[in-house]
Amino acid sequence: MLEQIAPNGLLRHLITLDGLERALVEQLLARSRYYLAGADARAPRDASLHGFTVANLFFEASTRTRASFELAAKRLDAEVLNLDVNTSSRIKGESILDTIYTLEAMHIDIFVVRDASTGVPDMIAESVAPHVCVLNAGESNTSHPTQGLLDLLTIQLHKGDISGLRVAIIGDIRHSRVARSAARALELFEVGELRFVGPQEFLPDAEEFPQAARVHEIDAGLDGVDVVMALRIQKERFDEDSEIPDGEEYFRRFGLTGQRLKHARPDAIVMHPGPMNRGTEIDSDVADSAQSVIREQVTNGVAVRMAVLAQVAEYIRAWRSAQS
Amino acid sequence: MLEQIAPNGLLRHLITLDGLERALVEQLLARSRYYLAGADARAPRDASLHGFTVANLFFEASTRTRASFELAAKRLDAEVLNLDVNTSSRIKGESILDTIYTLEAMHIDIFVVRDASTGVPDMIAESVAPHVCVLNAGESNTSHPTQGLLDLLTIQLHKGDISGLRVAIIGDIRHSRVARSAARALELFEVGELRFVGPQEFLPDAEEFPQAARVHEIDAGLDGVDVVMALRIQKERFDEDSEIPDGEEYFRRFGLTGQRLKHARPDAIVMHPGPMNRGTEIDSDVADSAQSVIREQVTNGVAVRMAVLAQVAEYIRAWRSAQS
Amino acid sequence: MLEQIAPNGLLRHLITLDGLERALVEQLLARSRYYLAGADARAPRDASLHGFTVANLFFEASTRTRASFELAAKRLDAEVLNLDVNTSSRIKGESILDTIYTLEAMHIDIFVVRDASTGVPDMIAESVAPHVCVLNAGESNTSHPTQGLLDLLTIQLHKGDISGLRVAIIGDIRHSRVARSAARALELFEVGELRFVGPQEFLPDAEEFPQAARVHEIDAGLDGVDVVMALRIQKERFDEDSEIPDGEEYFRRFGLTGQRLKHARPDAIVMHPGPMNRGTEIDSDVADSAQSVIREQVTNGVAVRMAVLAQVAEYIRAWRSAQS
Numbered sequence: 001m002l003e004q005i006a007p008n009g010l011l012r013h014l015i016t017l018d019g020l021e022r023a024l025v026e027q028l029l030a031r032s033r034y035y036l037a038g039a040d041a042r043a044p045r046d047a048s049l050h051g052f053t054v055a056n057l058f059f060e061a062s063t064r065t066r067a068s069f070e071l072a073a074k075r076l077d078a079e080v081l082n083l084d085v086n087t088s089s090r091i092k093g094e095s096i097l098d099t100i101y102t103l104e105a106m107h108i109d110i111f112v113v114r115d116a117s118t119g120v121p122d123m124i125a126e127s128v129a130p131h132v133c134v135l136n137a138g139e140s141n142t143s144h145p146t147q148g149l150l151d152l153l154t155i156q157l158h159k160g161d162i163s164g165l166r167v168a169i170i171g172d173i174r175h176s177r178v179a180r181s182a183a184r185a186l187e188l189f190e191v192g193e194l195r196f197v198g199p200q201e202f203l204p205d206a207e208e209f210p211q212a213a214r215v216h217e218i219d220a221g222l223d224g225v226d227v228v229m230a231l232r233i234q235k236e237r238f239d240e241d242s243e244i245p246d247g248e249e250y251f252r253r254f255g256l257t258g259q260r261l262k263h264a265r266p267d268a269i270v271m272h273p274g275p276m277n278r279g280t281e282i283d284s285d286v287a288d289s290a291q292s293v294i295r296e297q298v299t300n301g302v303a304v305r306m307a308v309l310a311q312v313a314e315y316i317r318a319w320r321s322a323q324s
Numbered sequence: 325m326l327e328q329i330a331p332n333g334l335l336r337h338l339i340t341l342d343g344l345e346r347a348l349v350e351q352l353l354a355r356s357r358y359y360l361a362g363a364d365a366r367a368p369r370d371a372s373l374h375g376f377t378v379a380n381l382f383f384e385a386s387t388r389t390r391a392s393f394e395l396a397a398k399r400l401d402a403e404v405l406n407l408d409v410n411t412s413s414r415i416k417g418e419s420i421l422d423t424i425y426t427l428e429a430m431h432i433d434i435f436v437v438r439d440a441s442t443g444v445p446d447m448i449a450e451s452v453a454p455h456v457c458v459l460n461a462g463e464s465n466t467s468h469p470t471q472g473l474l475d476l477l478t479i480q481l482h483k484g485d486i487s488g489l490r491v492a493i494i495g496d497i498r499h500s501r502v503a504r505s506a507a508r509a510l511e512l513f514e515v516g517e518l519r520f521v522g523p524q525e526f527l528p529d530a531e532e533f534p535q536a537a538r539v540h541e542i543d544a545g546l547d548g549v550d551v552v553m554a555l556r557i558q559k560e561r562f563d564e565d566s567e568i569p570d571g572e573e574y575f576r577r578f579g580l581t582g583q584r585l586k587h588a589r590p591d592a593i594v595m596h597p598g599p600m601n602r603g604t605e606i607d608s609d610v611a612d613s614a615q616s617v618i619r620e621q622v623t624n625g626v627a628v629r630m631a632v633l634a635q636v637a638e639y640i641r642a643w644r645s646a647q648s
Numbered sequence: 649m650l651e652q653i654a655p656n657g658l659l660r661h662l663i664t665l666d667g668l669e670r671a672l673v674e675q676l677l678a679r680s681r682y683y684l685a686g687a688d689a690r691a692p693r694d695a696s697l698h699g700f701t702v703a704n705l706f707f708e709a710s711t712r713t714r715a716s717f718e719l720a721a722k723r724l725d726a727e728v729l730n731l732d733v734n735t736s737s738r739i740k741g742e743s744i745l746d747t748i749y750t751l752e753a754m755h756i757d758i759f760v761v762r763d764a765s766t767g768v769p770d771m772i773a774e775s776v777a778p779h780v781c782v783l784n785a786g787e788s789n790t791s792h793p794t795q796g797l798l799d800l801l802t803i804q805l806h807k808g809d810i811s812g813l814r815v816a817i818i819g820d821i822r823h824s825r826v827a828r829s830a831a832r833a834l835e836l837f838e839v840g841e842l843r844f845v846g847p848q849e850f851l852p853d854a855e856e857f858p859q860a861a862r863v864h865e866i867d868a869g870l871d872g873v874d875v876v877m878a879l880r881i882q883k884e885r886f887d888e889d890s891e892i893p894d895g896e897e898y899f900r901r902f903g904l905t906g907q908r909l910k911h912a913r914p915d916a917i918v919m920h921p922g923p924m925n926r927g928t929e930i931d932s933d934v935a936d937s938a939q940s941v942i943r944e945q946v947t948n949g950v951a952v953r954m955a956v957l958a959q960v961a962e963y964i965r966a967w968r969s970a971q972s
Contacts, residue, residue: 040644041455043377043431053691053719064426067405071377071430074403079722081715094923102712102922105946106719107691131689274426275418298429320688364968365779367701367755388750391729395701395754398727598750599742622753 002122008322010315013125014308015136016143017184025149025188031307032153032300043071044303048310049078055108056082058137059096059115064274065137068298069112072305076313081108100124104132109316110309114138131319133312141175146308147273148181150301152189154293155227157300158269162189168221168264169195170254171231171281172202178273179231183209197221198254218254222263229271230256233281247280257283261291269293326446332646334639337449338632339460340467341508349473349512355631356477356624367395368627372634373402379432380406382461383420383439388598389461392622393436396629400637405432424448428456433640434633438462455643457636465499470632471597472505474625476513478617479551481624482593486513492545492588494521494578495555495605498528502597503555507533521545522578542578546587553595554580557605571604581607585615593617650770656970658963661773662956663784664791665832673797673836679955680801680948691719692951696958697726700757704730706785707744707763712922713785716946717760720953724961729756748772752780757964758957762786779967781960789823794956795921796829798949800837802941803875805948806917810837816869816912818845818902819879819929822852826921827879831857845869846902866902870911877919878904881929895928905931909939917941 004020006012011024035044054073056066061084073080085099094102100111110133113121118140125134138144152162159165167186173179173196186194187209195213196203203214215221222228233250261270270282270292278284287294328344330336335348359368378397380390385408397404409423418426424435434457437445442464449458462468476486483489491510497503497520510518511533519537520527527538539545546552557574585594594606594616602608611618652668654660659672683692702721704714709732721728733747742750748759759776761769762785769791773782786792800810807813815834821827821844834842835857843861844851851862863869870876881898904918918930918940926932935942 040647041431041453042375042644043433045375051690051693063407063409063423067407067427068430071403071405079719081719083711083715085711095926098922098924098926099711101943102946103715105943106716106950107689107947109691129689274422276422278419278422295425295429298426299431302430320690323688364971365755365777366699366968367757369699387731387733387747391731391751392754395727395729598746600746602743602746619749619753622750623755626754 002125004125006315006319008315008318010318011308011311012315013134014145014312015121015125015134015139017145017148017181017188018143020188022188025152025185028149028304028307028311029153029156031310032149032303033157035303035306036299043075044306045075045077047077049073049076049313052109052313052316053079053081053107054110054112054309055103056080056112056137057099057103057114058084059113059120060138062114062138064298065114068301069135069137069305072302072309073112075302076306076309078110078309096120097123097127100127104128109133110135110312112137116140118142131316133315135308135312138177141177142180144177144181146301146304147178148185149308150297150304151178151182151229151271151273152185153300153304154271154297155269157296158293159226162186162191164192165227166193166225167191167195167227167229168197168215168225169229169231170197170218170221170256171233173198173231174202174204175234176231179229180204182229183212187211195221195225218256218260219263222260225264226268227271228256228261228264228268230282232273232275233277247277251280255279255281255283256286258285258289261286267291271297274298326449328449330639330643332639332642334642335632335635336639337458338469338636339445339449339458339463341469341472341505341512342467344512346512349476349509352473352628352631352635353477353480355634356473356627357481359627359630360623367399368630369399369401371401373397373400373637376433376637376640377403377405377431378434378436378633379427380404380436380461381423381427381438382406382408383437383444384462386438386462388622389438392625393459393461393629396626396633397436399626400630400633402434402633420444421447421451424451428452432456434459434636436461440464442466455640457639459632459636462501465501466504468501468505470625470628471502472509473632474621474628475502475506475553475595475597476509477624477628478595478621479510479593481620482617483550486510486515488516489551490517490519490549491515491551491553492519492521492539492549493553493555494542494545494580495557496526497522497555498526499558500555503553504528506553507536511535519545519549542580542584543587546584549588550592551595552580552585552588552592554606556597556599557601571601575604579603579605579607580610582609582613585610591615595621598622650773652773654963654967656963656966658966659956659959660963661782662793662960663769663773663782663787665793665796665829665836666791668836670836673800673833676797676952676955676959677801677804679958680797680951681805683951683954684947691723692954693723693725695725696954697721697724697961700961700964701727701729701755702758702760702957703751703756704728704760704785705747705751705762706732707761707768708786710762710786712946713762716949717783717785717953720950720957721758721760723950724954724957726758726957744768745771745775748775752777756780758783758960760785764788766790779964781963783956783960786825789825790828792825792829794949794952795826796833797956798945798952799826799830799877799919799921800833801948801952802919802945803834803917805944806941807874810834810839812840813875814841814843814873815839815875815877816843816845816863816873817877817879818866818869818904819881820850821846821879822850823882824879827877828852830877831860835859843869843873866904866908867911870908873912874916875919876904876909876912876916878930880921880923881925895925899928903927903929903931904934906933906937909934915939919945922946
């Protein structure tokens, strides 16, 4: 299994939240808070990555996550190389590792990788030279660690200590890297109660998250929770499996409406990783309500990515110092 | 209707030239002249946008306008995020406003927006937070204000005072945002005479520009003018409407040739917004003649965009100061 | 014929290695060595292109060469404008020279051009203003001068003086700009022996490289050589011409295996321009062996491009000084 922590104790790769120590995550969250802007809406920045090169290597299309990592890197004064490589050209051409070795030979310091297949970020991290770091920007339905961290940060900023909280995640958890990383992050911080809410087909196998409650009915799922996280519905799944209700029917049964939200605590916050299908998994009024922290999640996402980039840059600096 | 000027009197958005005061436009032109290069062909630059982030959000493909805005922003030391979002993915995914809110949450300060539908830049400007500015980089056939400004600047640099000039715009004015913005700019500066020249199907409704003369015959249209502006012919229109002559026939009837240009004043300048269809709307020799200022338009375009960016950055700075 | 050297003796364009003086190439190689990183894997950088704008104008798709030029320019502190213009849109729209004139009017200082047609970089270099430089980033099967330089640099770093060396180039030399530029570079440095190895259909006409030996059998081709350069097989050629063996058959007859490499000198280096088809033109073990310098070629490529960019920037500076 990949070692994300270097022998000197510093974070080198961020592929998964599994197995990370809570102290390290706390450190990342503290650094993220440092990278949140002040009241004048000015983007925070410093020169932590001056002289470093970050390659955004997206084998799966993305606008928002790519933009978030790109802005994070540029605001730390890195050079950024954007490479949108679709899977078909990857199959036709050289192997993915040869692409990595080629870019590494151009002095890429940090790879930000998104891929539709489980294991690709891990494989890359296992293969790069000792002064190179790899960050997972979304991996199949397996892992999306910076999303997990930004969700944790968002909850912490609103609710403080996680351990007393009840959190409901609603939707297609089974196929969601967002849900997996959020759940891992919440478990690490000993969340009071974690509920997975959705139709049977959308819930992961019970053994994957033994501590999570599994609820098929949304009102019961929302009862008394402090945090509601609605997931994006991948509409393309509706066709594949007749067991799953289509858009309108889904909204009727599982859509997060103001009426249903009343089952949660009055000060519950509403989260969504975006992009939203308004009227499918979430009602438009709820998305724009005072309880919604959806846009804050986006802001926190840039801060988390700046923190992670700055953290692994410390590893690289330490490696360089050790060479001289 | 959208207010482009902030309560403190500063320009905040630039969506249309309609309703702008002449003094403000004069100020933008003066600033544009400041951003024109000296004799050594060196690109002008300063740090007016240091610490700002500009997002080029192009829902309609563009190479030259995107490049012009990108270079303008970079030469003012901004961070630039390029987002080419085609309309189909916009329809499938989240709403355009959710895309905007997401990017705004990443601390985008200025949105540069191009869209094929009338009203989209306006809608975005109405929706963003008070410290965010929106610039229209081309909107359907409605508005292209920086193009209007660069045309005005180009004429002014060659001819000085606009009020004594006769200007002919030739081609598909009806479907041209370039022509609309140029006409508005010229009217604001009380152009002596404005002529729309083209087949009936290519002229806008008379009530839209009551002051403009409408001429169906090119030699008469060019008679004695100081400025000739040829428009790009959208060749795809030829198929849709049998009333409109095709490429060769169009050139025979309305193409700007050296012979026809003799009807204009001997010192008349020739303009074209680009990209040109040589041999359709303009003869190649005319495009490359001493009277052509087509390449100067491009240079002036970067300067105008730098001026507009620097101007709205002043609004943002004032907003920030007012917060603290 | 295009003059690549300006009247003041400085390199202005780099379109081909043909006709360059050896002293100039030595100067470029010395500068490239300066841009190679130290032992701490840090990317070298300086401000040689501060205030300059480089446009990467790729009419033919490329990931690695575009990335190499982009990083080279950014690490010299240039502004970089990436323009991926596919050939179809080029045909539909304005002429290629009008695209160039438009970009030139935006104060592009250096064009980096890749095109599938012979003559395009040359035509552009003939057409630009006197303060603008053009670099060829790959032209049909004709020329790829920075690749030739990086190959020369790589050999020199490992073997020192070129004149005593025996070099074998294996594969589809006839259709390879890489092979042509490498051969020109090696001839300029009076390589001891140059062998073209491949099936008859893959070898260029004898009169093009009269000094090169032509060998149809790989073991004989490798006998006693100091340098082995395997070329990428364009698999799409297999279908067109039944004379050429397909992938597996090609590997059986011409694939570079460890067994065959034993015919070369024991300290022979193995080169490949990338991207590799492992198992077609080269065995995976050979690509990763201690004799392989394939990744060093990539690193040297960035250094060579930095050197060439910095060199033509000197021409531009001299031109500017002469204006004032």
